[in-house]
Amino acid sequence: MRQFVYPLAALLFISCTLVGCSREMVESIYNVDFEPSNRFAKNLARLPGQYQKDTAALDALINSFSGNIEKKWGSREIKIAGKRNYVKYIDNYLSRTDVNFDTGVIMVETVASTEPKQHLKNAIITTLLTPDNPSQVDLFSSQNIQLKGQPFLYKQVVDQDKQPIQWSWRANRYADYLIAHHLKTKEVDFKKAYYVEIPMVEDQVEIRSYQYANIVRKASQRYGIPEDLIYAIIKTESSFNPYAVSWANAYGLMQVVPKTAGRDVFNLVKNRSGQPSPKYLFNPENNIDVGTAYFYLLKTRYLKQVNNPISLEYSMISAYNGGTGGVLNTFSRDRSRAVRDINRLQPNQVYWALTKKHPNAESRRYLEKVTQYKKEFNKH
Structure with missing residues (x-):
């Protein structure tokens, strides 16, 4: 002392x-x-x-969760939700979304080997219509999400016509547009991954805060x-x-x-x-x-x-x-x-x-x- x-x-x-x-x-x-x-x-x-x-409890959950991710994406592509990013897996871990709130960029990707564009479209729609109710979304599994209620990303993302996305028809149309005009591919653990990057609006932080x-x-x-x-x-x-x-x-x-x-x-x-x-x-x-x-x-x-x-x-x-x-x-x-x-x-x-x-x-x-x-x- x-x-x-x-x-x-x-x-x-x-x-x-x-x-x-x-x-x-x-x-x-x-x-x-x-x-x-x-x-x-x-x-x-x-x-x-x-x-x-x-x-202790979180570590046990993450270890099991990471093992399921690694089987589909490999050890170098394990992404998990954090304080400033939202990560959600669906489709038996074949598709996922990573919303990075710091950069304002959303990446939606899939490693599905059959009909990958359809898997990607479903993942995009799920991302855009995920409800503003975190208690109903399991971040540590590939469990599907019930798409009902106000979307979490409403007004934080706009479509090709600069319109906010609230309904399934607009989400479907924007998903088709993204796949037709902004589709990218990369290699992930010796597999071909299909993905799109979706920009968030500049004032996305303020929009969330107003809620x-x-x-x-x-x-x-x-x-x-x-x-x-x-x-x-x-x-x-x-x-x-x-x-x-x-x-x-x-x-x-x-x-x-x-x-x-x-x-x-x-x-x-x-x-x-x-x-x-x-x-x-x-x-x-x-x-x-x-x-x-x-x-x-x-x-x-x-x-x-x-x-x-x-x-x-x-x-x-x-x-x-x-x-x-x-x-x-x-x-x-x-x-x-x-x-x-x-x-x-x-x-x-x-x-x-x-x-x-x-x-x-x-x-x-x-x-x-x-x-x-x-x-x-x-x-x-």
Whole structure:
């Protein structure tokens, strides 16, 4: 543990509070050993772990799923859904769709050896008409999708006439157009694959975000968490992809981990036993509610002793990604001391420490991204 003479530390902190500290001074104060420690004050709430890995069940599912993919596509062509891409297999794994929300490109492809164009057409139509209901779509099988209700990609893709695709007749016509004018082939594991690439509209992220405006507003009012913060978290976590799933066994728009954040919200906010299921979290309204409720816990329980509201928000954002322990360990391995240190710093100094000295590089970038997205949201 870090050691220095306390009176000197007190003088430094008084100086920081009154006139502000330089970046170098803050860094010298927080030149700490980032090894974890369990020697925390007993009177504080326990440390939650929003992103503590919970991969046992998911690993077993993915291993079986990957084996089925490899049989059809080979070991070099295994694609699985993530936080920012939607991947769905159909047709006994012969056809698949990969929607990349970062690049705004959708690839639909098939390795069917008989009537490949027909298999590809069916896959295109399925992609265009996949419903906006993630709880009804099994991402980890080749189970077919019931094509009913509002399509998930409605208005995010337009056909050759620049019209959005909502009905089967328009999806059929656009599929025929793509195959006639934009069909490509490639070699996949010694097989010939047929595919098309479909561009998404430029404002596809904004279009998705608008779908959740009412849900975000209700969650904001229910838990006292600002709307712009909720939007920024969703954009950072999933780019408004309700089908998002991650390595940490996190699901949906706000990437909630059932066993940690989900269980905490069920037990401490909703007075329910157990934890939310993936199906529960794939429902956008449930997901935003649970994710926002977890911010409520960070604000009112886990980080409640942080006094400055701006410093508190920076700490909450960082904790949502890397846990409360990561936030506190940035300042001291002694938890009570860490809280005191945070309260003695100006908000801009807390931000600097969390984006420069946090023990986890992903969490350092995470706070930067969320605060930037908040600024972008408030420009509109």
